Amino acid sequence: MTVVLGGGISGLAAGYYFLQRFGQPLAIYESSTRLGGWIRTEQNAEKGFIFEVGPRTIRPKGQAGANTLQLVEDLKLNIEALPSTHEAARNRMIYANGQLCLLPNSLGGLFKRLPPFKKPLATAFFKDLFAKSKKVKYGDESIYEFAERRFGTDVATYGISPMICGICAGDAKEISVRFLMDDLFEKEQKYGGVVFGLFVSKLIQSLKGENRTPTIKTVPYLYEQSLREKWSMYRLENGLETLPQKLTEYLKSKNTNIQTSAECNELVFDNDNVKMNIKGQEINSKHVICAMPSYKLADCVKDQHPSLSAQLLLIPYVDVAVVNLMYNANDLLKQKAFGFLVPPVEKLPILGVIFDSCCFDMHGNTVLTVMMGGKWFEQNFGQNPTPKELLDVALKYVDQILHINQEPKLNRVHVLRKCIPQYTVGHKQRIINIRSYIDHYKLPLSLCGAAYDGVGINDVIFSARKQILELRNQNEI
Ligand SMILES: Cc1cc2nc3c(=O)[nH]c(=O)nc-3n(C[C@H](O)[C@H](O)[C@H](O)COP(=O)(O)OP(=O)(O)OC[C@H]3O[C@@H](n4cnc5c(N)ncnc54)[C@H](O)[C@@H]3O)c2cc1C
Structure with missing residues (x-):
């Protein structure tokens, strides 16, 4: 067997x-x-909200996304989708230099100078067009080095580093470029630049008549629906x-x-x-x-x-502390967004905060999740912080950054040991x-x-x- x-x-x-x-x-x-495993939902049926201890949303993108949707369809699970036009899907923030900064969410935004970036983000593409190419030894480097080399320090520090904290609670200076940018890195290594490489390969693709539809045999109905309705992400009814x-x-x-x-x-x-x-x-x-x-x-x-x-x-693996908070009021968040991430350069003990109740209905409650630790767990909290110590840190930054200073009606603190492998x-x-x-x-x-x-x-x-x-x-x- x-x-x-x-x-x-x-x-x-x-x-x-x-x-x-x-x-x-x-x-x-x-x-x-x-x-x-790490998928764990805590229900509060009576109050109509849920706490996700681990993952909370799934992206419906690419072959792997279509494959999960096929599974969801086969198992007849109910989905709640977040369309890409929804403010929680559009608005992503970082906390830098003492303020919450909205990342560009439209083409126009790329041409404006938005803090903490010193120049409009569009200039990063020009930098790539003119930056020297480099054959990288052993075919790999950190995603931070790659982004800095091609797009500049600001992009590496305020764009890529917080994103890596959000995805794997890791340090972009250690994580491989191939973790998230394998394709871009390959293009640069082959054609000498990312933008130029993308242009050339797109051209070749269209000349050959290739498309990017998933190659799994039948395209799931839910995947087609996700394309039609432009889903950014989804969750499952009653939790993941x-x-x-x-x-x-x-x-x-x-x-x-x-x-x-x-x-x-x-x-x-x-x-x-x-x-x-x-x-x-x-x-x-x-x-x-x-x-x-x-x-x-x-x-x-x-x-x-x-x-x-x-x-x-x-x-290697990292530990993450997850603090779920529920407040009995629905208007506590001033910004409508997915949440915010904190670039490591800020040296704060939190990785970021997810605005759960902004993404999905939580029956009139404000629900937040504070993520902490990751690569910096021991440095910030020692080996065995108590739940009270972790909760106090989470509440301190929710107050300082989001100006929510009331006591949450409910909280849960979990330390997830060795929960995310580091690529x-x-x-x-x-x-x-x-x-x-x-x-x-x-x-x-x-x-x-x-x-x-x-x-x-x-x-x-x-x-x-x-x-x-x-x-x-x-x-x-
Ligand atoms: C805090 C957090 C937030 C996340 N958010 C998202 C998200 O929003 N979206 C997303 O797509 N992904 C997210 N992820 C990632 C996602 O949760 C993981 O990819 C996924 O759960 C990993 O599943 P797995 O089965 O590979 O591993 P695990 O969940 O680790 O399962 C491995 C299992 O093996 C068992 N095991 C260990 N040792 C033994 C043994 N010796 N014998 C038998 N069994 C053993 C363990 O108990 C465990 O149940 C998140 C992860 C974390 C930790």
Whole structure:
């Protein structure tokens, strides 16, 4: 029987695609007491709002976005979409030099000088047109260096750095350019400049008659709707946790053996068999799909494959503190926006604040989420801050920046340990090396999840699907 290790969204999705493809029984082992991993919704049905502890929205873009929408459609989940014309989708802010600054949200905005930028952002494109090209050693550099080199220091400091804080709570000076700008970087390396490279490749594309429609076989109805209605992002009715819940229901209805509190401690590969130690019991399988964090897999293979373990350990993770706040009034936010991010150069102990109730209806309540820590967790809070210390910091900056000084009616503080892998410089090559090692030793092991092919929900679901598609035939499982 095939085994999936890890019952987060990638493990559950892997189980789902496995059943769809092979229709054979499988087992999923999850170490904690619940399924869903970092996706966790706290309901307050009586007051009509929800707190998302982890992810809250999904973007309906590209192949991976279309793939998730197909899954959402298959599971008959209800969506609440945020169109790109909505003020929360249009307005994104950063907090810099003591004020909230709206980032340009229209073509016209690119030609105005908006603080904290010293020049209109459009000038960054001119800088790229005239900047010298550079062949980057080892084919990778930090996203900060790349943005600074091509578009100037302001763009790197106030555009890219806060964006990296928002996506992976990381430091743009360490994160690989290939994490978010793989395509732009390739264009620069090939054609000598980003704008010029984009122009040339667009021209080639249109001459060849190529288009960018997702290559999954049938385009999901919801994806078409998202294009028609110009969705910027969406959430699920009753919160994102309904996705892992529905997947679990489906898997159970197909007799999948799902076990919680079932931690895998060791993996031993022997020809075409994998021996696992789960809760002290020996489990055997022909193939294992590993959807747990890479550092956990490193621990499981360290005795038999120390060099694979060492490579897996090169993927660092960061801790994030999430503070959810609810106020019993709906007019506390002066700015209608998605929220704001704080560039690391400001040296504040918060990464940013999401205006949940601005994006979606929270039944007349103001709901905010303050994100803190990430790459700077220990530096700002030490090793073990108390929930009260974290709450006090969150409230201090909500007061200072948003001028909300009343006590929230409800709050929740969570510290999510090692929750986001960091795609630092060299990550792409590291993953190639890890997968080559697995191929070379013909290990019956597939890897999916946030450590490898992207950190967002779309990425990990798509990664799970691709790993199942790569299983060649039923003998292999
Ligand atoms: C605060 C936060 C906000 C985010 N916001 C967004 C967002 O708005 N939109 C978006 O697209 N993405 C967002 N993300 C990213 C998204 O949550 C992740 O991509 C996704 O949840 C990762 O899923 P996963 O299954 O790969 O990993 P996980 O959720 O980490 O699941 C792995 C599972 O493996 C289990 N496990 C660990 N060790 C073992 C073991 N030895 N044996 C068995 N099981 C084991 C774990 O308990 C866990 O359940 C956010 C992430 C965080 C932390």
